[in-house]
Amino acid sequence: MVLTAMNIDIWQVIAAASSKPFGFQPFYPGPGLGGHCIPIDPFYLTWKAQEVGMPTRFIELAGEINHKMPDYVVERTSLALNNRGKAVKGAKILVLGLAYKPDIDDVRESPSFELIEKLLHLGAKVEFNDPHVSATHKMRNYDLQLRSVPMTAQSLKAYDCVVISTNHSAYDWQMIADNANLIIDSRGAMRSVTGKHDHIVPA
DSSP states (O other), X not given: OHHHHTTOOHHHHXXXXXXXXXXXXXXXXXXXXXXXXXXXXXXXXXXXXXXTTOOOHHHHHHHHHHHHHHHHHHHHHXXXXXXXXXXXXXXXXXXXXXXXXXXXXXXXXXXXXXXXXHHHHTTOEEXXXXXXXXXXXOOSSOOOOOBOOOOOHHHHTTOXXXXXXXXXXXXXXXXXXXXXXXXXXXXXXXXXXXXXXXXXXXX
């Protein structure tokens, strides 16, 4: 978020840091955290630490930041649409990826659900595509009734915006870049595409 505000490419920064031959583990930003482990399990330690009067401020701060990431992606989407003279209300938006991480069908705690709900709340017409997840189902915090829609070069042209939430390897990023009107890339998936694509917005 800080580097985006500074107009610095986070993916170039991570790639440069990854050139260090030792002592570096790359971690990549995204629209939020899913699964059971990282969003939930650290708070067991927080709860236990409170029993003995020990603060775990870093765990709580990390959780707070991760929890706010869907809001940040929605804000970036709204601003990108606005810059093209389009309101979120009434915009047709396709969310790519429902699973919480690439190449699986696990949607537990997936930030994609929150992205979809927040965009729907703002009046957008939202659909999703996921090659591993055919439909949503009732979950602890969500009750969305959506089915994965087909994605083709032609169908992409019908959307005002495509939001990349999960970077599945099955996606043809070049085809998406060449046919979508506007892309909000929260996973750095568009780094591999060629050509000039001013309609790709990092989130």
